[in-house]
Amino acid sequence: MIYLELFLAFLKVGCFSFGGAYGAISLIRDVVLTHGWLSEETLTYMIAVSESTPGPIMVNLATYIGLSQAGISGAVLATFAVVLPAFVIILLFVAALKRVWNHGCVQAVIGGLKPCVIGIILATGVTMILGNCIRLEENVTADIRSVIVTVILGAVLFIFKYLLKKKISPMWIILCSAILGIIIWEIR
Incomplete structure (x- = not known):
């Protein structure tokens, strides 16, 4: 039964994930939390790990969740299910691309x-920032360390993009975040 649930859940993610992996995070979040496969906190950690490892986030998350729920065969099945729709759609799209690309409906x-x-990417980012920086236990509290890291990373991005007019590689943001995490979480 878990195999069918994994296949259908990640087939749904693969079918409705427009905009790539970042657009899919909210859908993966919904599917995973609905089935109770991971907690919100574990999912946030896995998104961070999936972002920092080679390969698409969506595939990495599907593989991890499949593995955690049904072993290696679950990982293979969830990964297959999440990439199957894109594979089929790309094959069909490429076959029809030359004929329909300039059609008004396609452009619309x-x-x-x-x-x-x-909007989906922005909503997911805001949800992740709030979920990481605000704890909803007995009363609403801010996790000051998470807020500090978020503000510092936001400032670094702002400085590079708007003041220095340079792009900063996501690799440097991930490295900066890791260093900040080590420094700030070691300060008690």
Whole structure:
């Protein structure tokens, strides 16, 4: 039964994940929490690990969740299910691309999906920031260490992008975050 649940859940994620992995995080979150496969905190950690390891986040998360729920065969099945829709859609899309690309309806759909994807990514980012920085236990409290790391990383991104007019590699942000985490969480 778990195999069917994993397959259908990640097939759903693969079918409705427009905008790539970041757009899929909210859908993966919904599926994983609905099935009770991971806690919110564990999922947040796994998103961070999936972001920092090679490969697409969505595939890494599917593989990890499949492995945690049904072993290696669950990992293979969840990974297969999450990539199957994209594989089929890309094959069909490439076959029809030359004929329909300039059609008004296709351009309208693409134009309509762009703001939707941006909104999904933004909502996921805000949800993750709030979930990481605010603890909802008996009363609402801020995790000051998480807030400090978030503010510092936000300031670094702002300085590079708007003041220095340079792009900063995500690798440096991840490294900076890891160093900040080591420093700040070791200060008691």
